[in-house]
Amino acid sequence: MIDFSRVTVHYAETSEPMLRDVNLHIPEGELCLVAGRTGAGKSTLLRAINGLVPHFTGGTLHGTVTVQGRDTRSHPPRDLADVVGVVGQDPLAGFVTDTVEEELAYGMEQLALPAPVMRKRVEETLDLLGIAELRDRPLRTLSGGQQQRVAIGAVLTSHPQVLVLDEPTSALDPTAAEDVLAAVTRLVHDLGVTVVVAEHRLERVVHYADRLLYLPGDGTVIDGEPAAVLADIDLAPPLVELGRAAGWTPLPLSVRDARRRASDLRQRLADAPAPPATPPPAGLPVLAARNIVVRYPGTVAVAGVDLDLHPGRIVALMGRNGSGKSSLLWAVQGSGPRHSGTVTVTGPDGATDPKTLPAGRARRQVGLVPQTPGDLLYLETVDAECAQADRESDAPAGTCRALLDQLTPALPGDQHPRDLSEGQRLAIALAVQLTAAPQVVLLDEPTRGLDYLAKRQFTAIVRRLATEGRTVVVATHDVELVATLADRVVVMAQGEIVADGTTAEVMLASPAFAPQVAKVLAPQPWLTVDQVTAALAATRTRG
C-alpha cells in the first residue's frame, strides 16, 4: 500500500538529513505506529506519505514514495486526496468550514463527487464515528475529542485507503483519547483502512498496533513487530519497563497480556514491603484557597473550591477537559477571573492575596506556566528572554540563565524560542517564571507534546523544585506522569473537587485513573515500575 524506496529527506537549513535512505513497505490494512523522540522526523515521515513533504514544506526528497502505485513525485497532495487522508495535531487548525456536516462534505466537494453519494457518505460517517448528534454544531464549540473525531470523519468521507494521524490524542483527556482510538481501531478492523499514526504516549496505542516504526533520531527507521522493537529502545511505556524488570519475553503490550503473566510477579511482591506512604503534610499550608468561584457566561467553571497547598509538595490536578482545572489555576494565581472566594499566600512578608497585588508582585507569590508556554515568550533569542526575565523580576543579571541551565543544560542562547522543541520551550517558560522565585508554581498541562525522555527530565526538574521547598501544582491528563511524580492527587469534575488524597489512595481507587502498573498488579498497591524494581531488589537481598 505504502512504499518508501531509498528515501532521503533534506531540509535546506539543516546539514543532517531528517530521513536517511529509508526503505519501507506498509501492507494494506495495517495499523502502523510511528514512535521516536521529538524532532526525530516522525512528522516528516508522515507528511512524506501524501507528498506534503516536499511539495508543501520544501526541502529535497531523494528516492521514491508510492501510495497505491501513485508516485508522490508526480502527484501533489491534492491529487492524492482520494487515497490518503491526513489529520493533523490540532484539528481546529485544519477545519475549513464551520459546521460539522459541511466539514465532512468539504473533501468530497473537492473531489467532485455527485450530490447523492456525498449525502449518503456523510450520514454513514456520522454514524461510524458516533458524531451524528453533532451534525449541526459549529466546530468551534466542540470538545477536543469531538473535534478530533470530526477531523477524522472529514477525511474518511473521501474513502481514502490510507489514514495518516499525527498525534491524534496529545491534547485529549484519557476518556476522549479512548474514544478517538476506539474509532480508529474500528476503521482498521471493519473497513480495512491502513492507518499510520504517530504518538508520544505509546501506552495508549501500542497494543493496537501491528507494526512499530521507531525513529532513533539519526534519520534511520527501525521497523518491526511492536514487542520486538520495544525490547531494544529506551522509549518505552511503563508496561514494557515492567516486563523488562520482571524478565518477561516477549514483552507484554496490553494490560491484559501483562496481567495474565503477572501472577508469579504478584506472588514475589506479596511479601515485599509496601511502598512508603506519603507522610501527611506538616505545618501550615503556604497557600489556602477558600470557596473559589469562577463563572463564564452560561457555565460555572469552578464551583466553590477549597484548596490547601503545603510547602514541598507536588500536587496533581486531574479531571476531564473542561472540568475547571485551568480556571482554578488562573483564579488562584490572580491573573484570571475569580468571582468570589479568597486566596491567602503565607510568605516571608506576611499573608497576602495575589489578586490584590500588581501583576509584577503577584508572580513572586505564585508563578503560573500556561498551557501554551510559547505565549510567555516574545523576544527573538533565548538570551534576550532571559535578560528580560531578570529585569522583570529585579533579579541579578544571569539568574534566569542559571535556572535555565539547571533545567536544560547547554541551550544555545542565540536560538529563537519558536525554533526550539516543545520541551525546551517549556523549560524557558519555567525558568522565566522561576526567576521571580515564587513559593508556589502552577503548571497547566506541561507535558503535552513531550516524549518519554523529556518527561523524565521534567519529572526530575519538578522534584528538585519540591525539595527546594516549593509547592508545585501540575494540571495534567497524564496518568503515568502523575503516578511517578505527585504526592497528592486532586480530581475535579464540573468545577468541584470530587476526590482529594494521596496519589496511592486516589489512583488505586478508580480504574480510570489507575496507571498501567497498578492495573497489572492490582490489588497490590504498586503504582510505578520504580517502586516494583525497588521492592524486587529488597526481596532479593532479604532472600
Added chain:
Amino acid sequence: MTDQATADGVGRQAPVTPPDSRSALAGRLPRALHPGAWWLWALGLATAASHTTNPLPLALLIAAAALVVVRRRGDAPWAFAFRMYLILGAVIVAMRVVFRLVFGGGQGDHVLLHLPEIPLPAWAAGIRLFGPVAAEQLLGGFYDGLRLATMLICLGAANALANPKRLLKAVPGALYAVSTAVVVALSVAPQLVESVLRVRRARRLRGAARQGLRALRGIALPVLADALDRSLALAAAMDSRGYGRTAAIPAGQRALTGGLVLAGLVGVCVGTYGLLDATVPGYLGLPMLIVGLATAVAGMLLAGRQVRRSRYRPDRWRITEVVVAGCGVATAVVMAVAGSVDPVRLYPPVSPLTWPELTPLMLLVVAVAVAPAWLAPPPTLAAHRTPRPVLTAPNGTTRSSPKRDTSESEAQR
C-alpha cells in the same frame, strides 16, 4: 453506561416544528430557505423604509420584520442577533434626537424648553449649541432616525433569518476561490481575538505592563506567530484534502481563461476611466466598459466550468424563494407607488405639526412585507435534547462519551 437504554432510537431524528395549521400552505416540510431570498426580501423592506419618514408605516415595517424573524428563524447563534439590531436601532433614534437637541437650530414655534445657548466664535457661524428646543426640531430628528433604524433592522432581520456564510456558498463556481478565502477569513477573526486574549492574559503572568508600545510588541509577536502557524496548518490541510485539483485541465486552456479574465478587467478599468474623463474619445467609454465586462464574465464562466467540484446540499431556488423575494420587491414597488400618489402622507411635515396618517396603500405595503411569516416554510431546528452520544468500542463494550465538557472547555480558554 446508564444512558444506554435511553440512547436507542429516541431523539435520533431532529425534532421538527409542527406544521402550522393557520398557514395557507400548511403541511410543508420545514427547511431552510435560500439565503438570497431572505436578503432580497429584507432589501425590499429596507428600500420601502427609505421612501418614507412617516413613523406609522415605519413602525409597522419593524413589527413586520420582527414577526417574520420570530416565526421563521432557526436556532443557530446568528439567529438571536436580531435583538442586537433592535437595540442598535433604538440607539440610532436616540442619537438623532440628541443631535437635534445639541446642534438644534431651534426652528419651530412650539418651544418646549430653553437651554442656555453656548456662544461660539465668529468663524463657527451657522452652528448653534443648545438654545431653545422646539418640538418640531425633535420630531424631525425622530423621524429621520426612525427611517435609518428601520432600514438597519430590516437588514438585521435578513442576518437573523439566513446564515450570511451560506450566501457565500451560493456564489457561482468561478468565484469559488474568493468565497473560500472570505469564509476562511471570517473563521480566522474569532481565533485571532481568542489568541489576543490568551496572550494578554499570559503577559500578566510575567508581570509586564499591559499598555504601551512594549506591551503591544509582547502581544503582537506571539499572536502573529500563532496566526502564521495556523494558516500554514490550514493550507496544508486544504491541500491534502484536495483543494484546487486541476490535474485534468490542459495548460493552454488555463492560460486562455486567465488571459480572458485579465483582459476583461483591464477593459473594465479603461472603460470606467473613459466614462469619467470627458477628454478621451467616446469609444473608450461605455463601449469599452461593456466589452471588458463581457470578456471578464466569459473568462469567469469558462473558469467556472473547469472547476471540478460539486456542492453538498446546495440551496435550491424554488417557488417559495420566488414568493418570498417577490414579497420584498412588491413591498418596495408598492411603497414607491404610494409615494408618487400621495407624497405628503409619506413625508408628514413637521412644521406645522400634524398627525401622521396611514393610507390603504401603506397598509398594503405592510401586509405584503409580513406575508413571508406564513408563506415561508418553517425552519428546521437542530436537536438540542438528544441523549448523550454512545460509542461502541471494538471489544463490544458500550459507554457514553463525556458530553458536558463541550461548552465548558470553550469557556475555559
